Amino acid sequence: MTKELFKGSIMFGPVPAVLVTTIDKEGKPNVFTVGWTGVACTHPPLVTIAVRKERLSHENISASGEFVINLTTREMLKMTDFCGCRSGRKVDKIKHFGIELEPGADIKTPSLKKSPVALECKVRSVTELGSHDLFVAEIVRNKVEKTLIDQNNTIQMGQAGLLAYCHGEYFTLSRQPIGTFGYSVARKSVRQARHQKKFQQKKVKKS
Amino acid sequence: MTKELFKGSIMFGPVPAVLVTTIDKEGKPNVFTVGWTGVACTHPPLVTIAVRKERLSHENISASGEFVINLTTREMLKMTDFCGCRSGRKVDKIKHFGIELEPGADIKTPSLKKSPVALECKVRSVTELGSHDLFVAEIVRNKVEKTLIDQNNTIQMGQAGLLAYCHGEYFTLSRQPIGTFGYSVARKSVRQARHQKKFQQKKVKKS
Numbered sequence: 001m002t003k004e005l006f007k008g009s010i011m012f013g014p015v016p017a018v019l020v021t022t023i024d025k026e027g028k029p030n031v032f033t034v035g036w037t038g039v040a041c042t043h044p045p046l047v048t049i050a051v052r053k054e055r056l057s058h059e060n061i062s063a064s065g066e067f068v069i070n071l072t073t074r075e076m077l078k079m080t081d082f083c084g085c086r087s088g089r090k091v092d093k094i095k096h097f098g099i100e101l102e103p104g105a106d107i108k109t110p111s112l113k114k115s116p117v118a119l120e121c122k123v124r125s126v127t128e129l130g131s132h133d134l135f136v137a138e139i140v141r142n143k144v145e146k147t148l149i150d151q152n153n154t155i156q157m158g159q160a161g162l163l164a165y166c167h168g169e170y171f172t173l174s175r176q177p178i179g180t181f182g183y184s185v186a187r188k189s190v191r192q193a194r195h196q197k198k199f200q201q202k203k204v205k206k207s
Numbered sequence: 208m209t210k211e212l213f214k215g216s217i218m219f220g221p222v223p224a225v226l227v228t229t230i231d232k233e234g235k236p237n238v239f240t241v242g243w244t245g246v247a248c249t250h251p252p253l254v255t256i257a258v259r260k261e262r263l264s265h266e267n268i269s270a271s272g273e274f275v276i277n278l279t280t281r282e283m284l285k286m287t288d289f290c291g292c293r294s295g296r297k298v299d300k301i302k303h304f305g306i307e308l309e310p311g312a313d314i315k316t317p318s319l320k321k322s323p324v325a326l327e328c329k330v331r332s333v334t335e336l337g338s339h340d341l342f343v344a345e346i347v348r349n350k351v352e353k354t355l356i357d358q359n360n361t362i363q364m365g366q367a368g369l370l371a372y373c374h375g376e377y378f379t380l381s382r383q384p385i386g387t388f389g390y391s392v393a394r395k396s397v398r399q400a401r402h403q404k405k406f407q408q409k410k411v412k413k414s
């Protein structure tokens with residue numbers, strides 16, 4: 001391939017366009033969209049979200065020390081886009097969309113009922129970087145839509161129809177995966193065993 | 208939706224499965240796969256990669272203070288999976304796949320010729336978190352495949368056929384985007400103008 005050179009900027013993706021729920025000091029919830037999120041560590045399970053200082057959600061997370069990452073689907077596209085463009089200081093986005101919330105399990109912040117997977121997070125650190133502050137947070141509880149869990153207790157994330165964001169545009173994922181981690185180096189039997197093991201998650205209780 | 212509760216773990220995505228190139232003290236290149244990567248800040252443009260301490264690439268990046276994030280495509284799936292499973296300490300992955308490299312523009316580390324977009328990065332900080340260390344790095348130069356740049360100097364990332372990773376499986380993105388950032392709140396003319404502005408990148412020179 002022949003390349004053109006550009007000055008350094010964020011040409012990166014696909015990233016998940018997630019809806020992050022937060023609460024203020026009185027417990028009032030807000031929701032906003034975050035594309036600048038990623039995994040920071042497997043053990044302990046840590047994620048990052050980058051948030052502009054001026055955001056209401058920055059204020060909320062700084063005060064409460066917690067938030068929820070709600071994965072989004074193609075059906076949630078309009079809500080996801082809107083919540084990244086309108087501030088909770090001006091619009092009650094939860095009322096605007098009639099969003100249904102579910103109470104927190106291990107934290108006070110609620111999650112979105114419509115989201116197939118929600119990650120309850122407790123803040124570990126925050127670092128000022130420039131336009132954004134970077135929050136590193138531990139995932140303390142996962143909530144997973146029951147219909148994504150098959151008879152082998154395997155989570156079929158592909159069936160969720162997750163939304164992806166890349167360079168200013170939204171995309172969908174293929175319904176079927178095109179490979180499983182480790183497939184290129186494993187014999188078929190090993191690969192199948194690893195696949196089963198990987199997808200067997202420890203279920204703790206019903207919500 | 209009805210949810211099941213699980214203990215906190217990484218159920219997160221889609222993320223980009225990127226190939227990261229590094230060099231050792233003698234300048235010998237290595238390549239490894241990173242799914243735990245994300246954007247940390249827009250201005251300055253900062254990204255994160257989470258790397259296990261025992262990785263050869265951890266050693267390389269710590270010594271050189273730089274690396275390249277190479278976005279991957281569906282055609283690069285096997286290489287991407289393999290480079291996440293095999294260590295550069297045991298296999299010369301670049302020789303193994305006959306990978307063609309391109310010299311660095313602003314740094315010493317080369318990029319992958321086959322990658323549609325490569326981000327040259329200089330390390331800002333590293334933080335120990337547990338199984339992984341988190342590197343925060345500044346994107347100092349972008350290399351973009353010419354055929355992705357249309358006549359309006361707009362980068363058509365959707366045409367790259369980027370690879371996505373989610374919960375142990377690889378997926379492809381839809382070729383056509385299903386929305387543009389801001390579409391839910393803008394009139395058509397405004398949306399088009401914003402779209403144009405957003406996608407006009409400052410081109411600096413030809414490679």
